[in-house]
Amino acid sequence: MVYLRLIYESFVFAMQALKSNLLRTILSLLGVTVGxxxxxxxxxxxxxxxxxxxxxxxxxxxxxxxxxxxxxxxSDGSNIPWWKFAQRPPATVREYKYLYENLENAEGVAIVARRGGNTFKHQNNSMSGIMLQGVSMDFNKVAEVPIEEGRYFTQQEVDGSRNVIIIGAEVAENLFPHSNPLGGDIRIRGQKFTVIGIMEKQGAGLFEGMPTNDKNAYVPYGAFGKMFASGPRGIQPVLMIKGKAEDAGLQNLEYEVKGKMRTIRGLKPYEEDNFAVNRSEMMADAISDMFGIIGFAGAIIGGFSILIGGFGIANIMFVSVKERTNIIGIQKSLGAKNFFILFQFLFESVFLSLIGGGVGILLVSLITFIPMGSLEIILTPGNILLGLGVSVVIGVLSGIIPAVIAAHLDPVIAIRSK
Structure with missing residues (x-):
């Protein structure tokens, strides 16, 4: 009950401080709000x-x-010249089959070949700039293929290199504007493909030109090879391997893949790898590091504004102690303990800081309603709690010295003050 009374009295005193000199308080809290x-x-x-x-x-x-x-x-420190990378042999179907049969730490293995800028035709309709990918059977175990209508490839279709295709939503809308694409024919480089699946609409990405399933299409790897040459002088396929969830950092899978690749390529112990093993986490880590630096720089800039706001709140609290010195003396003469006076001013400082922080968070929430194209700005609960937490810390730091001074005032001298 004592703490509840303290909070209530602090709220009353804070409101009185706001009303007594509204302009002064607003200007003082502006720093916390901006910060x-x-x-x-x-x-x-x-x-x-x-x-x-x-x-x-x-x-x-x-x-x-x-x-x-x-x-x-x-960044591995190997200092390998670029022309040595260019001389490395590309992945082959033979290597894919070897890894598929021998890897123990993989959930799925696939071979993928890609070619962008393709033109698809259906009757009088055509569409350009489509990414076409030739994939093996287990590609859907390695990567996400979100099929909304139709189905994925069968083993017979992949083994027989049949001309069947799974298309993106935008491809379906442009080539089949008035009919169901399933079972329809699409011509690619003189080859006729039958549509067996349509992927879910993904929408535009943040950056123009970023790969998206909407302008993407998949065919069996063998059917892809009928249209495009592969190998050192053609399209170079990539081996995709998905690791198991229990393999932290995919370390076991990486060691196993490197060992199997060295074995099938006949590399001797003293010879360096003639292949690269890249992990999706590399890109994710690079993105996190980049935005971590940006966030840190922004926090420093905002920290200066909060520092100014903290001085403003401290100024209000010093003035408040001066104005209420007589009241403090009366409270202490009636038996009020030092901690009661201390908490009274400390709670008031925190409350004032929370007002400034709350207004700042409210302004941030208004930004989320501004349309920014494909970028959706979301104010997360974590950032709201962070803002309120910083406000509380600033309130404590700004009010602790005035509160200590008020708590240690001599009651006789305080009562005589004007």
Whole structure:
């Protein structure tokens, strides 16, 4: 009950301080408002950007390992010249089958070949700029193929290199505007393919040109080979391997893949790898590091504003102690303990800081209603709690010295003050 009374009295005194000099209080709290707005808006926008980029790059997948010629990040200290990477042999179907049959730490293994900028035709309709991918049977175990209508490939279709195709939503809308695409024919480079599946609509990504399932299409790997040459002088396929959830960091899978690839390529112990093993986590870590730096810079900028706001609240509290010195003396003469006076001013400081922080968070929430194209800004509960938490800390730091001074006033001297 004592603490509840303290909170209530602090609320009353804070409201009186607000009403007694409204302009002074607003100007003093403006620093906290601007600081909280700066920090939380930066964190909110950074979180939204990171979320949107991760969604746009969902094609990379989770727990997936890519075996190809070039590493994604040249930071292993090997100092290998670029022309040596260009001389590396591409992945082959033979290597895919070997890994498929021998890997123990993989949930799925697939071989994928890609070619962009394709033109699809159906009767009098055509569409350009489509990404066509030739995939093996277990591709849907490695990567997500969200089929809304129809089905995935059968083993017979993949083994027989049949001309069947799964298309994206935008491809279906453009080529079949007035009919159901399932069972329809699409011509690609003179080859006729039958539509067996339509993928869910994904929508535009954050960046223009980012791969999306809407302008994507899948065919069996053998059918892809009928249209495009593969190998060193043609399209170079990539081996995709999905690791198991219990394999933390995919370390076991990486060691196993490197060992199997060295074995099938006949590399001797003293010879360096002539392939690169890339993990999807590399890109995710790079994105997290980049946005971590941006968020840290934004927090420093907002911190200066909060610091100014803290000085403003401290100024209000010093003035409040001066104005209520006589009341403090009366309270102490009637038996009020030091901690009662201390908490009274401390709660008042925290309350004033929370007002400024709450207004800052309210301003951030208004940003979420501003349309920004494909970027959806979301104020998360975590950022709201962070803003309120920072406000409480600023209130405590700003009010602790005035509260201590008030708590240690001599009651006789305080009562005589004017």
């Amino acid at each position: 909280i707005f700066a920090i939380i808006s930066v964190f909110t926008i950074v979180d939204s950007l990171e979320r949107s980029i991760r969604q746009s790059m969902s094609f990379v997948g989770e727990r997936i390992m890519y075996v190809e010629r070039y590493p994604w990040i040249f």
